[in-house]
Amino acid sequence: AAQGPAIMVNSCTGKMGHATAEAVVRAGLTLVPYSLTGESEAVAVGNVGVSGIPVELVGPEKRQQAIEKIKSEYPDLVLIDYTLPSVLNGNALFYCDNKLPFVMGTTGGDRDKLLADVKASGNYAVIAPNMGKQIVAFQTMMELMAEQFPGCFTGYKLHVAESHQRTKVDTSGTAKAVVKSLNKMGLPYTEEDIEKVRTVDEQVGRMGVPEQWVDAGHAFHTYTVTSPDGSVVLEFKHNVCGREVYAEGTVDAAIFLHRQVKAGAEQRLYNMIDVLSAGAMR
Ligand code: NAD
Incomplete structure (x- = not known):
């Protein structure tokens, strides 16, 4: 056995x-x-x-x-x-x-x-x-960063975009969780602010989703943190194709x-x- x-x-x-x-x-x-x-x-x-x-x-x-x-x-x-x-x-x-x-x-x-x-x-x-262990590890790292460095991005701006198959109507739960950590780092942002990318053109063009994964299941997330004058940009990304x-x-x-x-x-x-x-x- x-x-x-x-x-x-x-x-x-x-x-x-x-x-x-x-x-x-x-x-x-x-x-x-x-x-x-x-x-x-x-x-x-x-x-x-x-x-x-x-x-x-x-x-x-x-x-x-x-x-x-x-x-x-x-x-x-x-x-x-x-x-x-x-x-x-x-x-x-x-x-x-x-x-x-x-x-x-x-x-x-x-x-x-x-x-x-x-x-x-x-x-x-x-x-x-x-x-997804690797994604959860990333998520946990963001939470640890929030605990270690509260308010580290104060004054900066956040933009979050997530792309999933078109049939997904709700906002990515992982994006919501990461936003909570980013809030603690001094970035005011709500769940409603998260951009849901659900059109093929944007998924392929802007988010970089390979065409064969557009409908076959993908989870792409980009969190962009920008300083007030735009001279500093940090980008966190986790992109998954398939299941x-x-x-x-x-x-x-x-x-x-x-x-x-x-x-x-x-x-x-x-x-x-x-x-x-x-x-x-x-
Ligand atoms: P799906 O629609 O393909 O599958 C759902 C299945 O549940 C269907 O086959 C349906 O027949 C079956 N079902 C319906 N009633 C049932 C019942 N009473 N008992 C048992 N089975 C029943 O959906 P999916 O894409 O496989 O996603 C399933 C869930 O998993 C969703 O909630 C999705 O968000 C979640 N998900 C979680 C993770 C993760 O890492 N935790 C990853 C991907 C998806």
Whole structure:
């Protein structure tokens, strides 16, 4: 049998879920051949292939029954959730009720409730809106800079532009978090000030997104800090094409979480900074 936990990815029908399931297989871990999904999809599609493994789709109606069977078959189980903001709170409760450690990559939903539910249950979880370790390391560095040098950019101006696939309607969560750090460095700026770049011309021309990644999933961010007279410019950038960086980080988080469960760690709720701080990267 493979080393490490068996991993169930919900939902393998989604873009992130599928990429993460592939990363699980690449890592040599056991991919549980079942995946939770929406009811209509479970009925209409039946199963989905991941790196040649047929994964059976399970809708909400049959999930309790299915999870009991899966638990007995794979006692060392870690769940990964990449679903929808509208279902993540219900999914988290389901995982907690079944005492299954999980990695929550889905963004949105009611975040306060999510944290409160996990804490109340005593379940183990890694919850992070960004599983890309390298990007999280950058984000953390910005926060450390804010703590070390508060007000270091006082009087300077900030401009933030983020580019994602056109279907993304909300503002990048990572950009919002970095702006919070920049605020502490003396740069007044609100979430609403962040420029959302969603047209192909600007994405390719101004942001430098390679054409094949315009619709295939990209996350480009540029933070420009300028002195009042324009004689000093600092530019911070993090540009990601595709989903692999998140998928790989998610697998690291799952392996880390499994280790914490095995060790009976006192801390039960983690984020990606905890994974980074533990040096838990392959
Ligand atoms: P997607 O629409 O491709 O996939 C969502 C999937 O959830 C769909 O396949 C849908 O069938 C499934 N689903 C619907 N109802 C369900 C239910 N009740 N139970 C289980 N599955 C259900 O979306 P995506 O692009 O894969 O993104 C998923 C989420 O991940 C979003 O919130 C996105 O913002 C987030 N995301 C997070 C990171 C990160 O690093 N943490 C990176 C990328 C995306």
